[in-house]
Amino acid sequence: MVQFVNPEELGAPSGYNNGVLTEDGLLFVAGQVALDRQGKIVGRDLAEQFDRALANVLAVVAEAGGTPE
DSSP states (O other), rough: OOEEEGGGGGOOOOOSEEEEETTTTEEEEEOOOOOOOTTOOOOOOOOHHHHHHHHHHHHHHHTTTOOOO
């Protein structure tokens, strides 16, 4: 049994899930990019876009009940 993890702040995914949490507590996170809730690219340069992509990964982790540690 698995639970799909799709934080509201990432917007609704289409054709995929942002994360999949197994019953054993293993979380699979889909590749994240610098998109906001509306699906628009955030950031003017690589550093800002990387920051957003990482924030998106952390949003999936938090929604699944995890922490960055």
